[in-house]
Amino acid sequence: MRALTKTTLADTAVEAIRSEILARRWLVGEKLPNEASLSSMLSVSRGTIREAVRVLASQGYLETRQGSGTYVRSTADFGRPLDMARRAGLRDQFETRLALEIEAARLAALRRTPEVISQLRALLVARGNYEGGGKAAFIERDLAFHKAVIAASQNRAMVEIYEFFSLSIADTIEATLGADIPEPDMQAHVAIVDAIESGDQEATGFAVRRFMAPVIAALDRLLMS
Known part of the structure; x- marks a missing residue:
């Protein structure tokens, strides 16, 4: 502690x-x-x-x-506009991340190999669940998994774009480790790998969207509160 x-x-x-x-x-x-x-x-x-x-x-x-x-000097809540701006910014980041990860996962399903599936599952085991403490190390492990999904797309431009936004994506991961925004659980991550392994592009896109939906819904509630 x-x-x-x-x-x-x-x-x-x-x-x-x-x-x-x-x-x-x-x-x-x-x-x-x-x-x-x-x-x-x-x-x-x-x-x-x-x-x-x-x-x-x-x-x-x-x-x-x-x-x-x-x-x-004032009893106005100056913190609220700042919180709202941060949450709005986070929502933009999550939407951008969602768009990238949906298409990358769909391409990964199309171009999957047994070696890639084994790597993704190994990275999930290494990732584990966040149980408090060691936040930076957990973010690094989670980000490694998502980068591997992007790499599995075999689309070099998409890999470079994701790498360019990696700091922003790390921020979105960190945001889910607080009290306001839910962290996608291990089953949600496993569902993405299962969908990629199936080769079903539509199912894979749906798995990624379902993975991100609770996060975006939570941000919408916070922005409306």
Whole structure:
């Protein structure tokens, strides 16, 4: 388990104070309790409180007045538009990834070989399931599987395009490891390989679409909330 560093404590303090501001615990123009009181309230050091106040002031929630204290500047939720923009961007990324992976998988089904199927299944075994921790290593293993599906298409241009977008694709994988967006489970991955092995291009395209559908549906719900 990762130790609670000053940075993570400051992040926690930022979220706690911001939540109180958005809940109108303090109104616009109202003075916040002093550092000692906030430190006691949140069970963190005064230095952590100072860092949290600095962050919230930079975000427009608070205003610090020399020799007077810290005051609420706004109770508007500035974080929501940023979250919405990020989610909209993620949806675009997932849609692009879906288009690439559907056609690559269809071509892989057409050009499949026993060696390729064995490789894909081996990569799935190596991938395993995400159980928390080791996020970077898991993303690398998951990405290796999806790159192998693209490579199985035997379309060099498609491989190069996918490689060009690999950082973006890694971001989409990481997004599914959080609480808001579901991670496609192992069975969804296996279904893609099974469909490729069958040689049925239509079934393969459907397997990829079904793989991605819960992710895009979750992003749609978040964008509408």
